[in-house]
Amino acid sequence: MNNSANDAKVSIKPSTFLNPVPVVMATCGDMEKSNIITLAWAGTINSEPPMLSISIRKERFSHDIIQNSGIFGVNLVAKSLIKACDYCGVKSGRDIDKFKEFNLTKFAGETTGVPLIKESPASLECKVRQIIELGTHDLFIADIVNVHVSEELFDEKGAIDMRKADLVAYNHGEYYALGEFLGFYGYSVANKDALARRMRKN
C-alpha cells in the first residue's frame, strides 16, 4: 500500500486489531504434570522491574493451573516450532500431553521450578503479581524472574543476536517469520558511527 494521506478510512466494529502481536508458548504446572498453552494476548508491560502480562480465557485448562501455582513460563517461538505452537493453541491439555505429542523437552526453571521448553530459543520464568478479570480473558500481571537463552543466540562478542532466533509474529490470525531489518531503536537520530556499527544488511 502507499500509505498516503488520501487513503479513505473505513470504520469497522471495535475489535482486537493491534497487529502484529507476539505469539508465545506458555508453560505451567510442574515437571510431573505440565501443560503448554499458546497465547498471542501477551506483552511487555514494565522495564524495571521487568514485567509482562498474559491473558487467558477462564475456561482454559492452564488458567486455573497458573492461578493456583502463581508461576508460568513464556517460551519464545522459533519458525521450527510453529506447528507445535499452533497445535498448542487449539488443543486442550485436558486431553493430551502436548510435550509428548511434539517430542518437546522439558527443563525446570531454576528460580520457580516451572517447566520450560528446551527447544525454544528463549524461556522466561514468570511470577504472577496480580490477576484482573476483564471479560472473556483474565489478565495475569507478572514479574519476569529469570531468562534462559539458547547459547546459539550469542555472537562472537558475547552479545545476544535475536536474529538467530528466527522468531515468529502473529498478524491478524496468521503466523509470519520476521523479515527485512529496518533499523534499530534510535537510528533516526543516530550518528554515522552508530549507523555504521548497528545497521544490518538484509
Added chain:
Amino acid sequence: MNNSANDAKVSIKPSTFLNPVPVVMATCGDMEKSNIITLAWAGTINSEPPMLSISIRKERFSHDIIQNSGIFGVNLVAKSLIKACDYCGVKSGRDIDKFKEFNLTKFAGETTGVPLIKESPASLECKVRQIIELGTHDLFIADIVNVHVSEELFDEKGAIDMRKADLVAYNHGEYYALGEFLGFYGYSVANKDALARRMRKN
C-alpha cells in the same frame, strides 16, 4: 539455529525479553494540540470486549495527557512509517510537533475525538479504564472503541488482508518487517479444504 534439545541454555539477568512485540504510534491530546509517542510495551489483553494495554513512563510528555483525557489512539506502523516511528520514540513532544516534523496528517476519531494518523494502515481509538503503577511504567488498560482501517487493506471479497499493511515488529531493540507466511491459526489441525483456501504462497 537448529532448536535442538541439546542447545545449552544460559541464564541471564531478568529482563524484558519477550520478542517480538508490537511497535505502535500512540496519539493523544486533541486536534489542536496533539502528540505522538512510539510504544513497544503494548498488547491485546481481552477479546470481548476488545481491550488493549499500553505502558508509558511517568515522565513522558504523553503520560499526563492520556491520564487527564482518558483517551488515546493506537496507530499501526507500516514500513513506510518506520523513520517517523523511531523518531517519535526518542524525541519529546514537549519540544516539537511530531505531526509537522514528518508531514503526518491528523484526523479525529469519531468516537472519542482523539487525533489519529491518516498515513497509518489502521488506527484504534481507545478509552482508558484503569491505570496501574508498576515501576518505571504505568499500565493503561483500555477499551478499543473504534477501529479505522485503510480502504486499501480490503481485498476484492471485502475481507481485510493485513499483509497489505506491511506491518513492522520490534525485536530486541530492532525493527523488522514481517516476512515469510508460516500458517494461519488452526492450520495444524485444519482439513484439506481449509488448507487449500487459507495457506498463502510466499
